[in-house]
Amino acid sequence: MGVLRRNLTAYGFLCAALFCFAVFAWYPMIREFILSFQETNLIDPPTWVGLDNFEYAVKYPGFTEAWIATLQFTFLALVCGFVVPFVVALVLNELRHARAYLRFVVYLPVMLPPIVAVLLFRWFFDPGPGLFNQILGLVNLPGLAWLDSPHTALISLVIVSTWMNMGSATLIYLAALQNIPPELYEAAELDGAGILKRIRHVTIPQTKLILLLMLMLQIVATMQVFIEPYMLTGGGPAGSTVTVAYMMFQFAFTNQNYGVAGALGMMLMIVLLVFAAFQLRLTREDKA
Amino acid sequence: MKRSTGLLVATALGLAATACGSGEPAEPAAGGAAKVTITVACQPAKSAPKERQAWDDDVAAFMKAHPNVTVKSTDQQPCFDPKTFGPKLAGGQMETVFVVPVTNYDDVIAQGQAKDITQLTGEIKNWNDLRQDVRDLVTKDGKVYGVPNVHYGVGLVYNRKLFTEAGLDPDTPPATWAEIREAAKKIAALGPGHVGYGEYSGGNTGGWHFTQAIYGRGGSILTEDGKKAAFNSPEGKAVLQTLHDMRWIDNSMGSKLLVGWESLMVAMGSGKVGMMLGAPDVVTDVVGKFKGNVADYGITGFPEAKASLSGGEAFMINPKATPEEAKAGMQWLDFRFNTPGKGRFDYARGKANGNPVGVPDNAVYGDSPTGQAIQADRVKNASLPVANYDPYVKASATIPPKAEPVHAQEIYAILDVAMSGVLSDKDADIDRLLADAETKVNAVLAAKG
Numbered sequence: 001m002g003v004l005r006r007n008l009t010a011y012g013f014l015c016a017a018l019f020c021f022a023v024f025a026w027y028p029m030i031r032e033f034i035l036s037f038q039e040t041n042l043i044d045p046p047t048w049v050g051l052d053n054f055e056y057a058v059k060y061p062g063f064t065e066a067w068i069a070t071l072q073f074t075f076l077a078l079v080c081g082f083v084v085p086f087v088v089a090l091v092l093n094e095l096r097h098a099r100a101y102l103r104f105v106v107y108l109p110v111m112l113p114p115i116v117a118v119l120l121f122r123w124f125f126d127p128g129p130g131l132f133n134q135i136l137g138l139v140n141l142p143g144l145a146w147l148d149s150p151h152t153a154l155i156s157l158v159i160v161s162t163w164m165n166m167g168s169a170t171l172i173y174l175a176a177l178q179n180i181p182p183e184l185y186e187a188a189e190l191d192g193a194g195i196l197k198r199i200r201h202v203t204i205p206q207t208k209l210i211l212l213l214m215l216m217l218q219i220v221a222t223m224q225v226f227i228e229p230y231m232l233t234g235g236g237p238a239g240s241t242v243t244v245a246y247m248m249f250q251f252a253f254t255n256q257n258y259g260v261a262g263a264l265g266m267m268l269m270i271v272l273l274v275f276a277a278f279q280l281r282l283t284r285e286d287k288a
Numbered sequence: 289m290k291r292s293t294g295l296l297v298a299t300a301l302g303l304a305a306t307a308c309g310s311g312e313p314a315e316p317a318a319g320g321a322a323k324v325t326i327t328v329a330c331q332p333a334k335s336a337p338k339e340r341q342a343w344d345d346d347v348a349a350f351m352k353a354h355p356n357v358t359v360k361s362t363d364q365q366p367c368f369d370p371k372t373f374g375p376k377l378a379g380g381q382m383e384t385v386f387v388v389p390v391t392n393y394d395d396v397i398a399q400g401q402a403k404d405i406t407q408l409t410g411e412i413k414n415w416n417d418l419r420q421d422v423r424d425l426v427t428k429d430g431k432v433y434g435v436p437n438v439h440y441g442v443g444l445v446y447n448r449k450l451f452t453e454a455g456l457d458p459d460t461p462p463a464t465w466a467e468i469r470e471a472a473k474k475i476a477a478l479g480p481g482h483v484g485y486g487e488y489s490g491g492n493t494g495g496w497h498f499t500q501a502i503y504g505r506g507g508s509i510l511t512e513d514g515k516k517a518a519f520n521s522p523e524g525k526a527v528l529q530t531l532h533d534m535r536w537i538d539n540s541m542g543s544k545l546l547v548g549w550e551s552l553m554v555a556m557g558s559g560k561v562g563m564m565l566g567a568p569d570v571v572t573d574v575v576g577k578f579k580g581n582v583a584d585y586g587i588t589g590f591p592e593a594k595a596s597l598s599g600g601e602a603f604m605i606n607p608k609a610t611p612e613e614a615k616a617g618m619q620w621l622d623f624r625f626n627t628p629g630k631g632r633f634d635y636a637r638g639k640a641n642g643n644p645v646g647v648p649d650n651a652v653y654g655d656s657p658t659g660q661a662i663q664a665d666r667v668k669n670a671s672l673p674v675a676n677y678d679p680y681v682k683a684s685a686t687i688p689p690k691a692e693p694v695h696a697q698e699i700y701a702i703l704d705v706a707m708s709g710v711l712s713d714k715d716a717d718i719d720r721l722l723a724d725a726e727t728k729v730n731a732v733l734a735a736k737g
Contacts, residue, residue, distance in 0.1 A: 015386050041399035042378035043607055056735055061702065061728030127543040148545040234547040235491035237708035253371040254697050256395060
């Protein structure tokens, strides 16, 4: 009883957290799992349809293309969103002046509501008076169609996504970099290692675990890309930016086909669970 | 990156809410008639205080005339949002009386999301004056599921001021696609930022406008039995070829893809877009919501039209409503939306409030006595230059209306790809785009049985 009383506050916080998880995470997931095996108009009692929703989703035109676009986006977003913040963190770590200011600037996009960032980029990408084409024009380069061409739309979304999300990753990398004992760099310098060799033989091995964790987290996050295609391209042009999450939204809220949307969500969740399992394993190895 | 988990959460929370509001038994009132409370959609937003006040006045007048009925208004904008429609119904949050656009009639009715109101149509005093073809759109297997509220055919909306600046006569707007191309070239030549002809390419609006264009040329989206795609045809090819040529050969469509309804409205309102396919409500919206200058816009008939895609909306009743609530809902619809000189047809009040009055944006009553009374009242109180819309009125009378295809939204999403394909790629293979879309639509139709 005494133990219980002593830990009452802790239990209180735990209950609040459990309640929030139950209502906002676990219940929706369980509900979605059930929904993926049902056909419903949300009024009459739902009908159990077995795997019909999964079959419908797999056979649906554009299913394969949506997965390809999602994987392409994930790959490109990792190339940019994984490397760029790490490089920025390295540069910030080396700076001696204006570090706090630059950290704030790098983190600023994270503080902007995503809708604001997306609308900002809509103007940047405008093929007429848009900022990017104006800059290209200044250096006598031809303008690009950006969001308006199937060849450049996906990479344009990657640019937006990287800009919106790199702040958090940069700060995490920066924290990891600052935990590296300076003696290691001093020893490397004494051995005649240049900056690239120091990064290769000191920085990367020392931050390996964080890098792997961030890689897993970013894969899980980028595969669920939705807001960028929803707000900027509507899945176009020519269907080039229809991702799995966007397709799920279309099924649920445009076609009112909640069962198929649930089935698509389950498929995505299973793929993401594989990466989440890697992440858990890495975390356990870290503790061991 | 926003997680799709958020979507799941939104869906599931909508499902999680428990039913309340509708479906509760009515209490008997002291006067004899049972007391009933209904919720009604489409109250104007607070940002339109005069229109909102007019609505509230109508609610008060209705409740005075029907003392047993309490009306509660909701002001969600837009009135119909497919994203919230299903979850609102499931969660008991859907109004007793809600609006559905014509694009969604079939799906809403087929899914049992609207109440059968066949026995209640008598509550609408002018029911028999509503156009039969419009009533047919909300009727399935002999049962009526909605009260048509707005109906119109598609025409060509054009900017008269730009026509004048480009040396074109705004009183003789283009009547053929060849004339549209020529006019668009001259308007685009006015200078940077000028677009001769605006067209959608995404967010399902591309497919929607493809349907408008192919209907106008005499083609169809689906076969008569609705089981196969029919747009991979000379008419479908002509639609895409014309757009491709205007975009890449004439360079008269600007360089920006327009995704979603607002994008073209904003462009039209800016006064730099010469023409677009659209119904008269485009003029109302461009002027009322996107700051277009009312004197600049005119509308004419669809070029070379053989048929016109029906547009509009209907009010429907919540399937969970009790018979008393459904009856009260129908009485509200009669009072506010179907009585000449009252509610939305109180054009004198609308004019006094500064509303755009005079656009022929609703042919729901056609040429019936009620329709004629409404039209006379609209012209009498017009605040807009009605002469600018005469070409449309004259042309529309001869163009037969044609309904949306079944599963319209899913088909439009597929046709978006063909539309954005020709507008984003100079070397687009039109035959392949149409063939791909045909395969996909056939697959969807086959899956739906």
